[in-house]
Amino acid sequence: MSKDKLIFLAAVAALFALNFLSPSIDPYYYTIIIYIGINIILASSLNLINGYTGQFSLGHAGFMAIGAYMSAAVSTYFAPSFEGLMSMGAVGEAIVFVILLVIAGVAAAIAGILVGVPSLRLRGDYLAITTLGFAEIIRVIIQSLEVVGASQGFRGAYIFNNGMKAAQIPADMSEVPNTFFAVPKFTDFFWTYLFVAVIIFFIVNLMNSTYGRGFLAVKDDEVAAESMGVNSTKFKVIAFVSGAFFAGIAGSLYAHFNLYINPEDFNFLKSVEIVVMVILGGMGSLVGVVIAAVLLTILPELLRGVAEYRMIIYALLLIIMMLTRPQGLFGVKLRTRKNRT
């Protein structure tokens, strides 16, 4: 077995062992640790699109929303079908969660194709605006979907004895007996960081391969890339779809940790937050983006002490960062042409 897979398996084993420590961690810190993991997945998956392939997407929260709602809705509305598996204990729960994660990822990936293929004819600012619009459309649609709680948010589903299902009890159904299925808690330290490991493994292998050079070439110069036989459309779509897939998984992890999701969790600000992580870490730098995701998740929490000045300080730090290191924490500054003669 090659080295990369051994490291991956060792990491998974270590995560599994570390997971037993989680009950001893203060719930506040535990929540932050989980959010750090989810943000690493989100920022790294956006890095595939924005960083490595150079397509400026501003709608990552949209893909995350699709994953979160898909997974939450399936896990509650179809809860009776999962009961058999769930009663099998830890293994059964793991199977259910993997099914939900795959559903969330695939749903987001399909959305990635739908938004990706038509909008990849656009470049730069135009693509950014289109993807931003797409994410807002997703959010507005969810906001008006009664079946997932609309703007009230989604906690779980009522299944009535007459077979009806709804996110809230309608007035005329108040007499009918029902069972409430809450969004199940699946996400823990192990699952979150398992997918952190998966996306890191994914990016390292892909970007070190010759195949992965295609993404970088498209970012640098599309015309030259095409002239060297690189199908730029194909590479852009692959980047969009795999980025969306992991955003969907992050959404599912979020839903099954928070147990309550609201359309406002996936608004424009969330998309911007992810973009900021990528830019701050350095476009196309794996380590940089991971570190930025960690810092930007912790920072607002550290600043809780100064209450109302929190967001101002946060914003100021970002401005200072961009002035002093515009290429990001670990981004490569392109050396200007120097003559060695």
Add this chain to the structure above:
Amino acid sequence: MNTLEINNCTMRFGGLTCVDKLNAFVGENELVGMIGPNGAGKTTVFNIITGVYNPTEGDVLFNGTSVVPLRAYQVAELGISRTFQNIRLFSSLSVRDNIRVSFVKSVKAGFFQSVFNVGKISDEEKYFDEKTDELLEIFGLSDVGDEYARSLPYGEQRKVEIIRALATSPKLLLLDEPAAGMNPTEKTELMSLIKMIKDKFGISILLIEHDMGVVMGVCERIFVLDYGKKIAEGIPDHIKNHPKVIEAYLGETHTDA
């Protein structure tokens, strides 16, 4: 059969005719030069051949297959590769990685094998590595392989562009002003390099060049464009003294003056 045949090709942008009913060909393992004053439509011809533009009229055949309906990357897959007038190297990549981009089209492993790093992928990567080493060796750039391509001196950047084009294993190489910005020593070196490429790789070359020394020195046959029309064609000695060519470059001759 000729490697490249341009049949009655016309390219219009709005009311401007850039290429006007052009007929030209490049034979197998032949080195052909295309010259003409600025704005004569030379680079447009390259863009038509490589699928960047679709000609308004006419056809371009490569080994008998029309390249007109193909997209740029498909033309490259077919075996036509090029360099650019204004160097277009991938600026965030090293010299080696610039060359590796040319192997992307021949990767058999595909997306999932690359991600999971399984199957024959390591053999394939090793083969690409060896090919890269070999090409760098031939062009004497072995020691700069890990430098950023854009940080090299101008002449070496031109060479990297040529290597990158050759790495796609083309049957026809299009060179767009390879001598631009080179000093006389580099130009002499370039001339022997072009001849070497033609012999060693056994490919056909179509060359755009303004430097008459280079064109006359290496080309077996030359055709001249002016305002999108072919005004002359022949061996270098014939072109040198062709009245229409002299007129295009220097203006009309007035015998009565």
